[in-house]
Amino acid sequence: MNAKKFEVAACPEMWEGLDMDVARFDKARLMLGETYEKLFLSQTRRPEKMAYFDDMISGIFGGRIKEILTVKKSGKPVVGTFCVYIPEEIVVAAGGVCIGLCGGSPGSIPDAEKILPRNICPMVKSAYGFKAGRICPYFQVVDFVYGETTCDAKKKTWEILDRLVPTHVMEIPQMKRARDRALWLEEVKDFKTKVEEISGSAVSKDNLAGAVRLINNKRRALQRLTKLRANNPAPISGRDALLIEQIAFYDEPERFAVKVNELCDELEDRVKEGRGAVGAECPRVMVSGTPMALPNWKIHNLLESAGAVVVNEESCIGTRYFKDLIAEDGGSMDEQLANLTDRYMRIDCSCFTPNDERVDQVLKEYRQSKAQGILHYSLQFCHTYNIEEIKIREACEGEGIPYLAIETDYSAEDAGQLQTRIEAFLEQIGD
Numbered sequence: 316m317n318a319k320k321f322e323v324a325a326c327p328e329m330w331e332g333l334d335m336d337v338a339r340f341d342k343a344r345l346m347l348g349e350t351y352e353k354l355f356l357s358q359t360r361r362p363e364k365m366a367y368f369d370d371m372i373s374g375i376f377g378g379r380i381k382e383i384l385t386v387k388k389s390g391k392p393v394v395g396t397f398c399v400y401i402p403e404e405i406v407v408a409a410g411g412v413c414i415g416l417c418g419g420s421p422g423s424i425p426d427a428e429k430i431l432p433r434n435i436c437p438m439v440k441s442a443y444g445f446k447a448g449r450i451c452p453y454f455q456v457v458d459f460v461y462g463e464t465t466c467d468a469k470k471k472t473w474e475i476l477d478r479l480v481p482t483h484v485m486e487i488p489q490m491k492r493a494r495d496r497a498l499w500l501e502e503v504k505d506f507k508t509k510v511e512e513i514s515g516s517a518v519s520k521d522n523l524a525g526a527v528r529l530i531n532n533k534r535r536a537l538q539r540l541t542k543l544r545a546n547n548p549a550p551i552s553g554r555d556a557l558l559i560e561q562i563a564f565y566d567e568p569e570r571f572a573v574k575v576n577e578l579c580d581e582l583e584d585r586v587k588e589g590r591g592a593v594g595a596e597c598p599r600v601m602v603s604g605t606p607m608a609l610p611n612w613k614i615h616n617l618l619e620s621a622g623a624v625v626v627n628e629e630s631c632i633g634t635r636y637f638k639d640l641i642a643e644d645g646g647s648m649d650e651q652l653a654n655l656t657d658r659y660m661r662i663d664c665s666c667f668t669p670n671d672e673r674v675d676q677v678l679k680e681y682r683q684s685k686a687q688g689i690l691h692y693s694l695q696f697c698h699t700y701n702i703e704e705i706k707i708r709e710a711c712e713g714e715g716i717p718y719l720a721i722e723t724d725y726s727a728e729d730a731g732q733l734q735t736r737i738e739a740f741l742e743q744i745g746d
């Protein structure tokens with residue numbers, strides 16, 4: 316237990332300089348600190364190496380923004396993205412910073428609903444609202460954002476967001492045929508050109524090879540963490556693991572990989588000694604579905620407060636982000652971009668059709684994580700995940716896997732009803 320009062324650090328002068336609504340943002344900062352203390356620091360049997368990630372949250376609106384500003388002042392690009400299909404390796408190869416801007420907070424949704432329709436995905440509304448309300452320093456610091464055509468809500472929001480911040484769009488095909496790959500490769504090349512325009516210098520093949528190794532290492536560290544969670548008792552809570560997966564989209568990649576590996580060293584010791592973050596009798600649940608952007612901890616909190624432990628996230632803030640690596644054999648720029656495109660094409664988002672590889676992946680991760688049940692999580696109005704849920708459910712029924720599907724948003728209104736359904740699901744696992 317951390318006896319010291321936890322606080323997310325304030326940097327009002329820097330926020331003023333970023334043209335933020337400082338008074339309003341400061342209230343959000345205080346609330347984030349309180350929530351974090353309640354959900355994370357109250358856990359007993361936490362690994363000591365979580366201290367780094369606590370510090371990251373403490374400095375998330377201060378120290379980390381200062382680091383990014385330093386990169387920006389040196390003329391390097393700072394790019395905001397909303398999807399794991401945007402290749403961060405190219406931004407890193409240009410010496411820049413790539414930041415995941417997806418929104419996971421209900422606090423910014425009213426800002427979005429002043430202009431966007433209410434009945435679209437809360438993640439899109441939350442992200443847009445952060446920019447519209449000027450209440451996210453990451454949104455304020457980026458040179459431009461790069462959206463994509465994965466889902467209709469995002470695709471059309473980029474046109475509106477472009478009025479507030481330069482917004483470019485990568486066309487992501489919805490099928491994976493040879494002609495789709497050809498288009499995709501062209502889109503990746505366009506992205507590289509845009510990044511080069513901003514940085515004012517060309518990305519060399521050696522720099523790209525270095526960036527591929529760097530981001531692969533980050534992904535490898537997250538893979539290692541995932542494998543350790545398969546042990547019983549689980550050496551780390553699902554809440555802490557999700558937090559690390561969220562921080563992966565903000566932190567400096569080299570340092571992040573070092574810190575995740577240090578944590579994994581500690582977790583390996585715990586596994587050898589049979590020490591867990593929870594008892595071995597805890598029901599083990601895998602969560603599958605839509606991403607959970609920071610600070611969306613709703614489902615993990617409900618599950619773990621009900622006595623379960625989450626052992627895997629089949630999600631873009633989870634394994635979909637790091638399960639695949641890019642071939643490191645270098646070669647010409649064209650060869651590297653082709654390797655990169657092939658890796659990104661393996662991501663199995665529900666916006667593709669057909670997408671049966673995701674069903675297989677869910678079952679594979681279920682077995683690997685030694686989970687005892689699957690909770691499918693869809694954000695409200697996310698049609699592709701909500702409809703693909705049918706196939707996931709059928710596959711789970713076919714395999715006799717305890718299963719629960721939840722569709723929800725960021726509000727706390729349905730917390731009581733969800734709690735009742737989760738408790739019944741955990742009883743089913745226990746039978």
Ligand code: SF4
Nearest residue numbers: 397398399465631664
């Ligand atoms: S769920 Fe699909 S659209 Fe959303 S971040 Fe993941 S890959 Fe991108």
Ligand code: SF4
Nearest residue numbers: 436438466605694697
């Ligand atoms: S969760 Fe679904 S609706 Fe929301 S942004 Fe992602 S793909 Fe689009």
